[in-house]
Amino acid sequence: MLTIKNLHVTVGGEEIIKGLNLEVGSGQLHAIMGPNGSGKSTLGYAMAGRDGYDVTEGSIEFDGQNLLDLEPEERAAAGLFLAFQYPVEIPGVNNAYFLRAALNAQRKARGEEEMDSMTFLKTVRQSLKDLKMDEALLKRAVNEGFSGGEKKRNEVVQLAVLQPKLAVLDETDSGLDIDALKIVAEGINRLRDGKRSFVVITHYQRLLDYLSPDQVHVLSDGQIVESGGPELSERLEAKGYGFLEKAPA
Amino acid sequence: MSAALEKLAAVEHVEDSYDAVRRRARQHLMQHGFPDLKTEAWKYTSLRLLDKREFQTHAPARSPAPQLPFEGQLIHFDQGQLRAETLQLPAGVRLEPLDAAALADVDYGDRAGALAWLNLARFQQAWRLVIETSQEKPLVLATTTSTDFAAAVHPRLVVELAEGASATLVEVQDDQGEGLVNIVQDFELGRRSQFKHLLYRNNQQSAWIQRTSVTVAADADYRFHALDLGGRLTRHDLVVKLTESGARGEIDGVAFVDSKQHVDFHTAIEHQHGHTNSRESFRILADGTGVGVFNGRIHIHRGADDSHSDLNTANLLLSDSARINTKPELEIYAEEVTASHGATIGQLDDAALFYLRSRGIPAAEASALLKQGFAAAPLENAEPAPVRNWLMTQLRQKFMTTESDLQ
Numbered sequence: 001m002l003t004i005k006n007l008h009v010t011v012g013g014e015e016i017i018k019g020l021n022l023e024v025g026s027g028q029l030h031a032i033m034g035p036n037g038s039g040k041s042t043l044g045y046a047m048a049g050r051d052g053y054d055v056t057e058g059s060i061e062f063d064g065q066n067l068l069d070l071e072p073e074e075r076a077a078a079g080l081f082l083a084f085q086y087p088v089e090i091p092g093v094n095n096a097y098f099l100r101a102a103l104n105a106q107r108k109a110r111g112e113e114e115m116d117s118m119t120f121l122k123t124v125r126q127s128l129k130d131l132k133m134d135e136a137l138l139k140r141a142v143n144e145g146f147s148g149g150e151k152k153r154n155e156v157v158q159l160a161v162l163q164p165k166l167a168v169l170d171e172t173d174s175g176l177d178i179d180a181l182k183i184v185a186e187g188i189n190r191l192r193d194g195k196r197s198f199v200v201i202t203h204y205q206r207l208l209d210y211l212s213p214d215q216v217h218v219l220s221d222g223q224i225v226e227s228g229g230p231e232l233s234e235r236l237e238a239k240g241y242g243f244l245e246k247a248p249a
Numbered sequence: 250m251s252a253a254l255e256k257l258a259a260v261e262h263v264e265d266s267y268d269a270v271r272r273r274a275r276q277h278l279m280q281h282g283f284p285d286l287k288t289e290a291w292k293y294t295s296l297r298l299l300d301k302r303e304f305q306t307h308a309p310a311r312s313p314a315p316q317l318p319f320e321g322q323l324i325h326f327d328q329g330q331l332r333a334e335t336l337q338l339p340a341g342v343r344l345e346p347l348d349a350a351a352l353a354d355v356d357y358g359d360r361a362g363a364l365a366w367l368n369l370a371r372f373q374q375a376w377r378l379v380i381e382t383s384q385e386k387p388l389v390l391a392t393t394t395s396t397d398f399a400a401a402v403h404p405r406l407v408v409e410l411a412e413g414a415s416a417t418l419v420e421v422q423d424d425q426g427e428g429l430v431n432i433v434q435d436f437e438l439g440r441r442s443q444f445k446h447l448l449y450r451n452n453q454q455s456a457w458i459q460r461t462s463v464t465v466a467a468d469a470d471y472r473f474h475a476l477d478l479g480g481r482l483t484r485h486d487l488v489v490k491l492t493e494s495g496a497r498g499e500i501d502g503v504a505f506v507d508s509k510q511h512v513d514f515h516t517a518i519e520h521q522h523g524h525t526n527s528r529e530s531f532r533i534l535a536d537g538t539g540v541g542v543f544n545g546r547i548h549i550h551r552g553a554d555d556s557h558s559d560l561n562t563a564n565l566l567l568s569d570s571a572r573i574n575t576k577p578e579l580e581i582y583a584e585e586v587t588a589s590h591g592a593t594i595g596q597l598d599d600a601a602l603f604y605l606r607s608r609g610i611p612a613a614e615a616s617a618l619l620k621q622g623f624a625a626a627p628l629e630n631a632e633p634a635p636v637r638n639w640l641m642t643q644l645r646q647k648f649m650t651t652e653s654d655l656q
Contacts, residue, residue: 048603048607049606049607050603050607051599051603071606071611071612072603072606072607073606073607073608073609073610073611073612073615075607076606076607076608076609077609081607081608082607084604084607087604088598088600088601088603088604089601090601090604090605090618090619090622091622091623091626092621092622092623092624092625092626092629093618093619093621093622098605098608098618101610101614101618102605102608102609102610103609105609105610105611105614106608106609109609109611141622158608162608162609
């Protein structure tokens with residue numbers, strides 16, 4: 001599904017990702033953990049194609065395509081979804097309109113029929129219900145005036161409606177209380193159908209408790225320095241990231 | 250003295266009751282002259298365009314009435330002339346010629362008010378629209394020109410809203426020509442009346458000058474919503490006078506200018522009495538080589554204690570060659586007053602653009618969506634809903650190249 005080879009990314013002239021390798025198979029959920037400043041969010045943005053996140057070396061292959069050749073919207077249509085750590089407020093654009101525009105733009109790009117409004121509304125309403133979100137949010141501007149938790153849950157609503165092949169979740173757990181965390185985790189688990197893949201970027205283990213990842217990777221100073229099973233995240237939770245300073249690069 | 254002034258003010262012998270009014274106005278006009286860029290209120294808006302044009306004195310061709318998707322009672326000024334045959338006035342509303350006596354003492358000051366003096370010197374017929382009872386359906390005041398319009402016309406209208414009455418006036422201005430439309434309006438709102446005033450303007454090459462002066466009596470409510478989609482040269486002066494306790498005025502507007510367009514809104518809210526309230530929010534989006542000007546003046550007069558106002562202007566520069574001049578202007582001479590103001594000029598938000606694109610929305614559509622969202626904010630509370638929906642549709646059509654994709 002996803003193969004990242006020797007990825008180097010610079011932001012504002014400074015190299016943040018320094019030769020990262022990652023392989024995520026179809027249907028798998030991988031967690032990427034690491035301390036602040038290790039390059040977690042940069043990885044997400046580089047995958048989604050944000051301006052200013054320049055890939056200077058290496059490759060990202062996604063579902064048989066070279067992701068780096070594609071514009072952000074083409075990456076989305078190809079099946080990539082990035083849940084933002086800080087979802088952006090879009091004043092004046094209502095949530096329902098935005099979601100439908102996004103969904104139909106993707107479908108159009110893939111040569112598929114647009115979704116009619118009845119089916120669309122049904123899908124969105126179910127997703128909102130699953131994430132215990134008020135339906136009134138559909139009529140509000142995208143993320144505007146949403147609480148931190150609502151913004152994060154709204155990302156998972158979008159994920160559920162857009163049905164990507166690969167979802168990259170950038171610290172979707174941060175700022176969530178324990179109830180919201182559970183709701184978000186359930187939302188993610190509901191979408192695990194054996195084909196869809198996930199890269200879950202997180203600072204803490206607590207979200208992973210609900211997600212049982214196939215693999216856990218430790219990102220430090222722009223490289224994956226250790227990979228393992230769920231036991232790795234438990235160790236990190238217990239001992240912290242302090243050991244990284246002593247770990248050989 | 251400019252060539253335009255000589256041309257436009259040239260006397261035409263019309264024998265009617267307005268003769269003395271016109272002569273007096275012409276004297277003032279000739280004494281003061283036209284404003285130029287040294288005139289403070291006109292420093293960003295040049296009238297040189299008027300020098301370059303030859304204006305016909307009449308506009309015989311007829312422009313069609315606008316087709317609107319909401320119900321309304323049409324008052325159609327076609328190239329400056331009232332189309333009496335299409336007039337539909339409901340019970341409680343009448344339109345009649347304005348007495349010359351009502352115009353005997355009007356004063357537009359010095360050269361900053363020259364265009365209003367010009368209107369008074371050259372208008373053909375002044376009208377008085379009297380609304381005596383509350384009106385459910387909006388009155389639609391359409392001002393249109395056709396593609397061969399090259400005249401100078403000076404429509405003049407007084408609107409009187411009776412005490413306690415409520416009414417909606419939707420102005421629909423659609424210019425297709427390249428003349429001069431120089432409108433003067435005076436609205437008088439009786440005590441406890443409620444007046445919703447909406448304006449849609451979509452102009453071509455004409456110079457379009459409008460001065461609207463609104464007097465709001467005790468406990469009356471004036472609400473203005475404007476959507477201006479640009480034109481070659483547009484200048485709108487809106488003065489709202491809160492003359493008695495409890496009077497309230499609200500202005501919400503948005504203007505979009507693109508290459509070779511210039512739109513200038515000068516608004517003034519005069520708190521002439523204590524216990525008056527106002528709120529204003531105005532946005533400009535400028536693309537290409539477009540120029541947008543906004544000057545929002547809040548004047549709280551001496552003794553107008555316990556008055557409150559809030560003024561906010563936000564602007565979006567969409568190209569390197571576009572220009573926006575925006576200025577909130579507060580003058581406060583009273584006590585126990587709250588007056589807040591804010592002004593911002595920015596560009597499309599890269600983070601928002603990327604967010605939309607990351608969801609699959611192509612770049613052009615994403616930026617259209619952001620512009621539309623920004624422009625829609627001042628219209629969100631416009632009433633009645635059918636008119637608001639129509640305005641929103643006009644906005645969408647302006648920004649969306651592929652509207653059907655997003656419906």
